[in-house]
Amino acid sequence: AQTVTQSQPEMSVQEAETVTLSCTYDTSESNYYLFWYKQPPSRQMILVIRQEAYKQQNATENRFSVNFQKAAKSFSLKISDSQLGDTAMYFCAFMKLALYNFNKFYFGSGTKLNVKP
Amino acid sequence: NAGVTQTPKFQVLKTGQSMTLQCAQDMNHNSMYWYRQDPGMGLRLIYYSASEGTTDKGEVPNGYNVSRLNKREFSLRLESAAPSQTSVYFCASSEGLAGPTDTQYFGPGTRLTVL
Numbered sequence: 515a516q517t518v519t520q521s522q523p524e525m526s527v528q529e530a531e532t533v534t535l536s537c538t539y540d541t542s543e544s545n546y547y548l549f550w551y552k553q554p555p556s557r558q559m560i561l562v563i564r565q566e567a568y569k570q571q572n573a574t575e576n577r578f579s580v581n582f583q584k585a586a587k588s589f590s591l592k593i594s595d596s597q598l599g600d601t602a603m604y605f606c607a608f609m610k611l612a613l614y615n616f617n618k619f620y621f622g623s624g625t626k627l628n629v630k631p
Numbered sequence: 632n633a634g635v636t637q638t639p640k641f642q643v644l645k646t647g648q649s650m651t652l653q654c655a656q657d658m659n660h661n662s663m664y665w666y667r668q669d670p671g672m673g674l675r676l677i678y679y680s681a682s683e684g685t686t687d688k689g690e691v692p693n694g695y696n697v698s699r700l701n702k703r704e705f706s707l708r709l710e711s712a713a714p715s716q717t718s719v720y721f722c723a724s725s726e727g728l729a730g731p732t733d734t735q736y737f738g739p740g741t742r743l744t745v746l
Contacts, residue, residue: 518673549734559721559737605673609733619664619735621673 516541518608520622527596528630534581535591535625537606543567548582548589549607552600553624559605565589593627601629633657635738637722643744644712652707652741654722662727663705664689664735665697667718674721680705681727712745719743 517540527533539548550562565573565582572580577597581590593600606622635656644650656663661682666674676689680699694716696708705724709716722738 520673523671547733551737557719557721557740557742559723559735561734561736564734618676619674621666621675623671623673 516543516608516610516618516620518606518620518622520606520625522625523623524626524628526628526630527593529596529598531596532592532594533596533627535593535604535606535627537589537591537622539587539589539606539608539620541587541608541610543610545611547609547611548580549609549619550578550580550589550591551605551607551621552602553605554599554602562604563591596629598629598631600627602627635722635724635736637720637738637741639741640739641742643746644709645746646713648712649708649710650712650743651709652720652722652743653704654706654738655704656722656724656736657703658724658736659702660724660726660736661702662725662733663699664723664725665695665705665707666721666723667691667716668721668740669718677707677720709743712743714745717743717745 519538546567548565552560563575577594579592603624605624608620638653664679665677678697680686683702698706720741723735725735
């Protein structure tokens with residue numbers, strides 16, 4: 515079974531600073547995908563960034579980047595130049611790639627990020 | 632293009648009452664999902680529909696039923712609500728392809744309270 519662990523229930527960062535959110539996962543699969551989703555107070559889940567496990571290069575999306583350590587099964591999210599609008603709950607998710615079958619997602623328990631002015 | 636929509640946004644039920652949560656997507660996605668989100672826990676999959684005409688149980692299906700009405704709509708029904716079903720419910724959809732582009736798109740959620 516796949517498990518996703520986010521060990522930081524809540525974090526704070528000053529506006530314009532950098533913060534890193536941690537995520538570890540457990541799987542015996544070799545081919546999978548990892549995601550970070552953002553959930554602002556509006557509650558709608560928004561995709562932040564996606565990483566394919568077969569790619570060694572870390573994914574980046576503007577101010578968001580990941581540090582993907584496949585051997586360590588670690589997938590952290592770095593937010594640079596934090597903005598007030600980054601205040602949200604962040605979920606790490608794992609997707610097992612199932613050929614000719616349904617792709618299941620597994621979510622961590624979330625990290626609440628507070629960006630302070 | 633509204634994405635994934637859910638109704639209602641809020642609902643309060645008494646124990647034993649029934650209700651149906653509605654979900655619709657306009658992205659022509661094949662797969663749809665229902666999750667519940669409880670404090671301190673990640674999203675847990677209740678039911679999913681890999682494609683139109685099929686539904687399957689997820690991690691926590693007890694006390695729920697679903698209907699994939701057509702490709703666009705996927706409803707979740709609570710036949711006899713219990714306080715343990717107090718939660719925030721999210722509907723999501725994805726292309727459902729067995730490939731790298733299968734990203735889930737979520738609705739805004741429904742906050743359900745069962746008294």
